[in-house]
Amino acid sequence: MEPRIVSATEWQKSLAEMLIREKELTRAHDALAAMRRRMPWTAVRKEYRFYGPDGSVTLRDLFAGRRQLIVYRAFMDPGVSGWPEHGCVGCSLMADHVPDLSHLHARDTTFVYVSRGSQADIARIKTRMGWTIPWFTMLDSEDGFFDTDFDVDEWHGTNAFIRHPDTDEVYRTYFVNNRGDEAFVGTWNLLDITALGRQETWEDSPPGYPQSPPYQWWRHHDRYDHVCQNGGGSPSTASAGGAR
Numbered sequence: 001m002e003p004r005i006v007s008a009t010e011w012q013k014s015l016a017e018m019l020i021r022e023k024e025l026t027r028a029h030d031a032l033a034a035m036r037r038r039m040p041w042t043a044v045r046k047e048y049r050f051y052g053p054d055g056s057v058t059l060r061d062l063f064a065g066r067r068q069l070i071v072y073r074a075f076m077d078p079g080v081s082g083w084p085e086h087g088c089v090g091c092s093l094m095a096d097h098v099p100d101l102s103h104l105h106a107r108d109t110t111f112v113y114v115s116r117g118s119q120a121d122i123a124r125i126k127t128r129m130g131w132t133i134p135w136f137t138m139l140d141s142e143d144g145f146f147d148t149d150f151d152v153d154e155w156h157g158t159n160a161f162i163r164h165p166d167t168d169e170v171y172r173t174y175f176v177n178n179r180g181d182e183a184f185v186g187t188w189n190l191l192d193i194t195a196l197g198r199q200e201t202w203e204d205s206p207p208g209y210p211q212s213p214p215y216q217w218w219r220h221h222d223r224y225d226h227v228c229q230n231g232g233g234s235p236s237t238a239s240a241g242g243a244r
Helices: 008-037 089-095 119-129 178-184 186-191
Strands: 049-052 055-058 068-073 109-115 135-138 157-163 170-176
Touching (some): 119 135, 157 178
Antiparallel strands (some): 049 055, 049 135, 157 170
């Protein structure tokens, strides 16, 4: 690993060149967000049901009276490696980054997690991990299966919904999964501005930069070993994550 060492003047020049590209990316991101706002809506006709801390609820109930709803499907399910002590390590990493929801509520938007795990198991894991996310159990019904109908059957993903202001009908407005969910993980955004990046083998980094396979270094936040927490290398034990 031999980084290029330059003077402060040369460094500022390189930073200015980078800023041009970053502004292009920002404008492209804004344009993409504008496209999302112009996406057509599709009506949700079925009566999907969930179970929460206060009993059975519908998809409309998940809005909690607000106009918009974001639903992330997390793998806190029977059959997940390590269940019922914990759920999917990648979904747990996502949950660690959920902000104070007051900011979303101020924009008339509700955010919830849904899983197949029981409320008792979800509540226990939430307590252990320190999460306060509203979290509901998906229920099967004759009318339809939420995970199957909304592209999150045995896979993570994020759906957005809206209630029509005149009819109160529910519409699906957006969906993203796979690497699209990375936008919700601040750890990636922070690592991406560092010299070493995410330190994963798929990245285009200079020769000699430290890299390890993706997913394998991820841990539940209370399971990183002492060496890693204090600046050493990544843990060596593999752990399942997802797909890139």
